[in-house]
Amino acid sequence: MASQHPTQAQAGLEPFRPHYPEIERIVDSEDFTQINEHFGQAYEALEAVSKQNGMGKARDAKKAMKALEQVMDLLKYLLKLKYEYLESQGAGSKKKASQSGSS
Numbered sequence: 001m002a003s004q005h006p007t008q009a010q011a012g013l014e015p016f017r018p019h020y021p022e023i024e025r026i027v028d029s030e031d032f033t034q035i036n037e038h039f040g041q042a043y044e045a046l047e048a049v050s051k052q053n054g055m056g057k058a059r060d061a062k063k064a065m066k067a068l069e070q071v072m073d074l075l076k077y078l079l080k081l082k083y084e085y086l087e088s089q090g091a092g093s094k095k096k097a098s099q100s101g102s103s
């Protein structure tokens with residue numbers, strides 16, 4: 001029995017495409033100065049808290065430090081993907097040019 005609910009296309013809706021303009025701006029500009037500065041300050045503060053005793057603050061600080069590390073790893077990965085994409089686009093355009101030149 002077919003579903004009676006319209007699909008997104010039938011309802012005239014655009015499919016959901018996540019958009020993160022600030023992250024895109026950072027990766028596109030490759031200017032990590034500000035984010036490195038802020039993350040460095042936060043990491044230092046968390047490091048100091050992680051060495052204190054009591055009430056689980058040290059454990060929470062270590063978790064937050066790990067989260068900062070993961071965000072930085074993600075940004076590095078996104079930059080790597082950008083370079084791979086740009087390289088593939090360059091290789092594709094070179095291939096098209098050589099094919100059109102040999103015709």
